[in-house]
Structures are given as structure tokens and as C-alpha cells.
Amino acid sequence: MKNDQKEKTPILEMRGITKRFPGVLANDNVDLELFPGEVLALLGENGAGKSTLMNVLAGLYRADSGTIRMKGEEIEIYSPKDAMKHGIGMIHQNFKLVQTMTVAENVILGLENEDFILDLKKVGNKIKDISSHYNLKVDPNAVIWQMSVGEQQRVEILKLIYRGAEVLILDEPTAVLTPQESRELNQIIKQMTGEGKSAIFITHKMDEVMEFSDWVRVLQKGKLVSVVRTKDTSPRELSKMMVGREVLFRVEKKPAQPGETVLKLENVTALNEKGIKALQNISLNLRRGEILGIAGVAGNGQRELTEVITGLHKVTEGKILVEDKDMTNKDPLEFINEGVSHIPSDRVAMGIVGDMSVAHNLAMKEYRKAPLTEYGILHPKRILAMAKKMITFFQIATPTPYTNVKFLSGGNIQKTILAREIGACASLLVAAYPARGLDVGATESVRKEMISERDNGKGVLLVSEDLDELMSVSDRIAVMNEGRIMGIVPADKADIESLGLMMAGVPQEELT
């Protein structure tokens, strides 16, 4: 059906887009074409300039040079409002929703042609029409903070349709969804493109590129490196274009050799800050030399789980044992002294002190003890020597050890945390989304580190939302839903379908 491509004119064209940030050339003369009724995948590593390019299109950034044409006519986009006026709408990675407001209020936010006195009933009816047409289940009167991430994403889509968007930009839309929800999203996008709308989506998941898109454009270091038809390419070829070399897709690892139990949870229950049970009756067992993966859609108790076993969150019932020692509700320092290490999910807020140097961040766990401290006074030369060793070993790309860590890229910040936590790890490594937002190269090295820790006889608890990662890195996978463990399966026997069902709340026993 898309053989008549030559006769089709693009609905949207970007020509020679260049965008500079201080010290970085984020987009270098990039071209883009989007045809009506089609989906374009924008592929590239972190920092390749995908989001920058899309933010230019959505009016959040202004390009230094280049032109944008919509339906053949040159347009100027100075603000998100201008973009929307031309029918371009973007769904950002962090949803642009006001948490304390209702769906209807969010949908009409900022619209100028709404009545001065709001008629939310009328808006609600219009929302219901759109939701039934596209099968987007959303209650117009629901308040955003009470909705799941999947529902919030539907509100975002609805908002753009309500505003008459013809081109939808989706920035890594499936990162927060279950496989089933991703499929639903795909259905919705298919229906919209069937009606002549078009979509651009940013991703680095190959299978989604193959499944969702008609065309792929690959960016590398701000430059457009290739344009291919999806049906003429393969995931392997795409990843090569993306990083410029072959990438391992399955991580090489030896079979696990589990030793004695390092972490044991017995019927653990914990409340979240709203007073709701975030963990319900969790029992787990993790042995040395083993990686236990925790799967689940974000917000189903994973954060609380990692926090109760690192001393950051109190449990209300149950017991936590680290190497047979009762550690229930102990302080973080006591967990550290037991050799428990933690790679937190929010690496900037909890993993580093941005305004301190790389060296000091690396020393942040060992600084209490000799040799880094003597008589309560820090020993700068020894800290520096240790930091230099770690920087070389973990290949942290930093101008100097004295550079403030906030100036490093996401991947190098993560390497800094990894170096510190692995260095201090004696029994258990708790890693929450360690590869999130990292490019393919950095992801590979993070995964390798997890496995080498396992091979060094430590227990690793790996929380991730990337099922491919869990299936290739971990030895067993536990699936969480609403604070419960729905089931635990050996990684080599796991399949995406049943993991997805458990993530959606179907207990293992009920899977056929």
C-alpha cells in the first residue's frame, strides 16, 4: 500500500536543522521527512540528538538554522503554541500533566478558543467521543495523580487529538508500559495513521522500531546517518547504524552457581507515603552467585522493595535477613556495614552529590574508614589515588578527578555510582534500573558488571522495566504487581507473554 511513495508528498519536512548548545553540537544539519498516515521511528543512542530535534519541532527549542515545512509551506515555530497551531503535538518522556487537576482540565489547559467561563461538561462529552472512537479508556473527571502511568499516557494522546494534532511526536512512549499496554498503544497509533494522521517516535528498542514504524531515521552524534524502510532492515543492522559497530544482544554468561542465602524476606509489608500498602506480604530468597530480576511496571512497589533492603524505608510487618542477621528496620549505615550496596533508581537525586567532585563522590562510602580517613581527618592524596584507580578501571570519562560530577553524561554518572557501590559491595548489590537512559555501549558495560559481581559470589537484586535485560542478565525473575510477587520464574524458561500477564496482575498459578 505504500508503494506509491514517490507520488506522496510529505506532510512535514525539516531541512538542515542545526542546534548548538554551549560546547555541544546537538543537531548537525539534520533532514527529516514524514509522510501522511505513516510512522517514523527516530533511533539513536543517548545524546544522539533525537530529543533535541523533536523539541525543535515541538517549539521548546529554537534551531540555529534550518527550515521546517508543513504541507509544503514553510512555517516558523517559536513556541509549543505555534507547533500546536500547525498540528504538531509532542508527548514528552515526563508527561506534561498537572497532577492535581482532572483529565478535562488538563485537556483544555492553555487553549485560547475555550470559553472564558469553563464548561467542563461540554469538554467531558467531547473527551468521551474521542475516547470511544479511539478506544482510549479515560474518565474525564478523574484526577491525574490517582491514575496509572498507562492511563496518564492515554490522557496525553487524548489531549493532542482534542487539540487537532496531525503529527504526534512520542518520546520513548513504551518505557513505562507493560507489553500488553504497548500493544494497545500500537493499535491506537495504527488507527490514527489509518485516518491520515502521522507519528514520529523516539526509541532505542529495536523490536518496537520493527513493529511500530514504516520508516527509520538513525541519528549518531547529532548527525543523520541513515534513512531506511523498516521492512528493508533488521534489528542487527539498525543497531550497527546506531553505534557504528556490532552490539551483543545476548549477554554472555556462565550458568549461575548459587551459594548460601544472602538475603531473605519473610512476609514483608510496608506502607508508602500515602499510607497505602506498597509491599504486601513479600517473601523472597536470594543466594550468593545469583541475580534475581524484579520485573514490573514502575510504581508497583519496586522502589519500596529496594528501599526496605537498604534501610531507607520502614517495614510494618515481616522480617529482613541479610546473611541470617536480622536487619529489619535497621539504618542505612548498618546495611552498608553488612556490605549491602545500592544503585538507586534516581541516580542524580540519590546516587551522587552533583556539586562535589568525581573523586569525592567515589569516596562517599569508604571515607569513614582508614585509609581514606585518619583520626577523623580526610586524607586527600589517598582519596585521589583511589579515585584515579577507579576512573581507569571503570573507564569513567571525566576531564579530571576534581570535576564536579554533575557535568558528566548520564552514562558516566552511572559508572561513577557503579564504581563506588561495587567497590564497597561485600554481600548484596541492589540495582534499580541501572541501565535506564543509558546508550547501548554504556548499557552493555553495566550489564557486564552485574554479571561479574554475581560471578564474584555476591547476590544481585536487579530491578528493571526492560524485559529483554531481565531475561538476558538475571537467573530468576520475580514479577511484581501492586506490591505483591505474582510469581518467580527461571530466566531461561521465561517468556515475554507470561511475564507481561503477571505484570498486569495475573498470578503465576492462573497462567495456563
Add this chain to the structure above:
Amino acid sequence: MIALITSILAITLRAGTSLIYATIGEIYTERSGILNLGLEGMMLLGAVSAFATVYYTGSLLLALLVAALTGMILSALHAFLSITMRANQVVSGLSITLFGSGFASFLGQRLGPASNGHYLIGLVGKKFTPFDIPGLSKIPVLGAVFSQDILTYIVFLIIPVAWFYMYKTKNGLNLRAVGESPQTADAMGINIAKTRYIYTILGGTLVALGGAHLSLSYAPGWTDNITGGRGWIVIALVIFSMWNPSRAIWGALLFGGINAIQFRLQATGTTISAPLLNMLPYLVTIIVLVLMTWVETLNKKVGAPAALAVPYMRGEK
């Protein structure tokens, strides 16, 4: 007894009026995400400029306009520092209060006529006088509500209008979004800086009018520190009202009511020491504020705009 209650109610409303102007003003400012701690200074300058104007021109309307203009200029300065320069809003607000208090005292010693040694203190000017609303003012006790001056009547109008505008209109929706999530509002095409400028200046205008009410109606004339710390009380009342204009009246009436009662007590020649009684309204306001906030927090109903006092910069991580 009925006469006493009626008079307490009348004083309560008069004492509460300036607080309500300032509270509504600050609610609007804070809802846009800007914290203005310059209230005390702005009320004082509003009061002194209003009184000086009315003393020389005899025009109450002109006095209000001059006070409003004073509020606009000071809040525009705060807006420029906090929005355009992204300065620390606490520091900027406190500077305005320090400047305003000092400058108001200074003006009070310079703007007066030579016959009074250039002092404004002790002079008498035109003032707003109460007038009865025919019929309604004859109702027992509640009649006190309908025997006020025009500034108090306007308050009865401002509260519902401020509430309706904030919760039922497009502009109100945009305002709340800007204070709650500027990133979202920006992506939805709302001009963050413009919105914040508008409501910071609007808020400052109302705050200065609250000050003018003090020198033109509540305690006609000029004395140093005529506000008696009301600017600070207002900051508490904004929290007490959970940033909702319809609730602004309760805090103001509480403060005004205690004030009225302690006045009456002092007038009866009680043996309770005067400084203790003078302290009472402030003390009760703080206690009630603590209790209310505690209850609201327990109910998970913390209403502070999420982006309050956080400068906005597009594309910041």
C-alpha cells in the same frame, strides 16, 4: 449585650478588611508560583502613600490609585528579580519588606507640611466613613455587616469574584497550572513569565490597597508601623486558607475578631496587661495555623502550589 456583639462584629470586619485584600492578593501571587515576602513593606508604603495623597488632595479615590501604583511598582520589582533574574524569592521579598518599612518611616517624617515639622504623624485627613445599607443595616447584630465603609463592601464582592475567577474560568485554570507545574503549562502554550508578572503585580496592588485601608479607614492617619506586622500575618493566612480565596475570609475574621475582642476588653479597663492582650491576635493566629495545617497534612490535603518559589527555566533538568 446585643449592642456589644454588634460592635465586636463591626470592628471584626473593619479589622479584617485590610487582611482580606492582602490575603487574596498574595494567594493570586503564590498561585502563579511566586512567593512575595515583601507584603509588610508594601502594605506600609501603600498606607503612607495613600495618607499623604489624601492629606494634600483630599481625594480618597486618588489616594487609592497612588497606593495601588505603589504596590504595582514594588511588586513589579519583585517580579523582575524573581522571574526575569531568577533571584532567590525569599531574599528579594525580605529586601522589599526591609526597604518598605524603612522608606515608609522616612516618608512619614518628610512628606508632612512644614507646620508639622514635615511629619505626617498626628495629622488628620479625609477618611472613608461607614454608611448604612437601607433596611439591611437594621437587622439585629448582622446589621453590623451592612454598616461599613465602601472598602469593606468591596471585600464582599472581591472574595466570590476571586474564587470564581480562579476555579471557573480559563484564565484561572492557566494560573493554577503555572504555579503547579510550569513545565506542563509551558508545553501547553501558556506564557509562564507573562502569567507570573501579571499575578505578582495584581497581587501587589491588592496588598498595597490593604495597606491603604489601614491609613484611610481602620486607623485614619499615619503612625510608624501602622500595619503592626499584618504583612506577616497575611503570609500565615494564605497558608491557613490553603490558597483558596473563598477561605481567605475565615482567617481574616479570626484575626480581626480576636483583635476586636481584645480592644473591647482593654476599653473595659481589665486588669489583664495590655501588651498581653495586644499579643493575643498574633498568638491565636499562629496556634490555629499550626493546628489547621497539621489536620490538613494528616488528611493529605497540602495545598501549596507545587512550584511555589521555584524559578522556571525552560529545558532545565
